[in-house]
Amino acid sequence: MKDREMDYFTALYEVARVINASLEPSRVLEKIVRCVVDSMQIKACSLRLLDSQGNKLVMGAACGLSPRYVRKGPVLLKESGLDQKAMKGKTVWLKDAQTDKSFQYGEKARTEGIKSVLVVPLKLEKSVVGVLRVYTDNVRKFRDREIQFLEAVANLSAIALDNARFHKTLQTSCDLMTAHKYRIDDN
Numbered sequence: 001m002k003d004r005e006m007d008y009f010t011a012l013y014e015v016a017r018v019i020n021a022s023l024e025p026s027r028v029l030e031k032i033v034r035c036v037v038d039s040m041q042i043k044a045c046s047l048r049l050l051d052s053q054g055n056k057l058v059m060g061a062a063c064g065l066s067p068r069y070v071r072k073g074p075v076l077l078k079e080s081g082l083d084q085k086a087m088k089g090k091t092v093w094l095k096d097a098q099t100d101k102s103f104q105y106g107e108k109a110r111t112e113g114i115k116s117v118l119v120v121p122l123k124l125e126k127s128v129v130g131v132l133r134v135y136t137d138n139v140r141k142f143r144d145r146e147i148q149f150l151e152a153v154a155n156l157s158a159i160a161l162d163n164a165r166f167h168k169t170l171q172t173s174c175d176l177m178t179a180h181k182y183r184i185d186d187n
Contacts, residue, residue, distance in 0.1 A: 029061035
């Protein structure tokens with residue numbers, strides 16, 4: 001048990017290191033989901049982000065899921081009771097995604113071999129900007145330490161996305177100021 005807890009500490013350190021090393025959101029999210037799969041020894045992990053209209057969750061990154069499953073269709077909040085709860089800031093566990101009515105794609109979960117799913121909100125201050133999902137191929141009840149680890153990863157992911165967005169805005173502003181300066185200097 002002690003070794004397992006140390007693995008989560010090491011994995012959390014690795015996630016923080018990855019986030020600090022890049023401002024490229026897709027690269028950071030890919031590394032985060034891979035780190036979660038490796039450290040928790042689970043089937044798969046995905047990060048989904050809330051679209052600009054607030055109606056659906058779009059794929060940010062996935063590890064361990066088939067391309068067919070990833071492209072199965074949009075996760076619409078109005079059709080996913082699971083994600084509705086997560087978007088209210090709650091961590092949600094499904095014992096069996098194949099049969100649970102709150103899981104939008106139960107039949108696709110069966111085909112993919114997904115059983116239990118844990119969904120953790122990506123919180124940024126008081127708003128939720130997406131979800132971190134972990135998938136297992138057998139029924140699995142997650143321990144408190146595992147949930148704490150995933151909540152920390154989800155929060156770090158939200159911060160990383162916000163930092164990348166802020167950096168892009170700042171970079172665009174600098175580019176505009178530079179372009180404006182050159183126009184003035186040319187006159």
